[in-house]
Amino acid sequence: MQELALTMAADCIDAQEPEFARLVKRAKAGDTAAFEAILVRYERQVLLTALRLLNRNLEDAKDAAQQVFLRLHRSLGQLDESRHFASWLYRITVNVCRDVQRARARRPTAPLEEAGEPAVSESVEETLRKREQMRMIYAALATLPERERAAIALRDLEGLETKEVARILGCSEVTVRSQISNGRVKIRNFVKRRQKGVS
């Protein structure tokens, strides 16, 4: 198992980076190895975002990630190298996850599949507590409307600035602030209800 830290927005490699721009150019010319290098660079960002948007359903997230990269490959010709590549990929991921989620809503709900476990370098009790907390937060996220969940995932989990989130979701910063605020309050209420239910 590999511990995967989240790719933070500040660390995202921009398409304006010369080396990356060359990679994109080669991929555009049909160089599969160059495309694979792009895939490797961004697969964590795409899969982890998909997992958060799709209630940690691994099969759906894998399916979404594949669709994102296939869509990226089809769009390489139209890709504007001056645009922020990571943001563009986030936008595709959000859109694909929305489609996957709608398709899932039309079929019977499968039990939530585990995508993995937190790194085990602590006591069993601590590991179990963290696992339970993670399940609870994923369950809380699942109760949020689609747009609020996307805003929370991008702002609080991916660590993007509100401005960037607004650009990705195609709405105003005021709207994103409202979605984030509502989402956080709902998560807090969900957690509070669960904790009351347990105690």
Next chain:
Amino acid sequence: MSCAEYELLIALYVEGDLPAGEADAIEAHLESCHRCREVAAELGESQAALKALRADSVENQVFQDIRREVLRRLPATRATVVWPKYAIAATLVMALFAGWLWHLRPAASLPAASLEVRPIAPLISAPPVAPARAQQAVASLPRLRKHHRHTVPAFKSEPLLVKMLTDDPQVVIYWLIDQNGG
């Protein structure tokens, strides 16, 4: 402003998402409102739990599966989407090239035209002649022209082979040009 309204702003305040002015107002309210202080503390806890998901992990095998599947599905995607672009571009290039060759075609007959001009030069530099002789000379002109038309050498050469390379190494365009204008 009611505490319920403050709650939405506190949700932004706990993560530093409020401008300085608004944050100061929230802090002032928190100092005086016990209920909102509790809300702020609870939001702090739920946010910490939420951000713990940042350390979420996925088995490396999952990434390998995605990579393999995406790369497996690539050729079909390229064949249906990218290839027509090359085909259209190649056709356009060929059409432009053909147009250019057609445009150049009259220029290839220039040597024949200059051959026809040549006999006129001696006529200009010739000394004045009697009207009768001049008429004779004019009468002989058509014959001269006719004669020169026959003496224009046929423009014979081997066909010209043009090899055009495209971005796609699998697409090479060969263009066979008949230099006789055929």
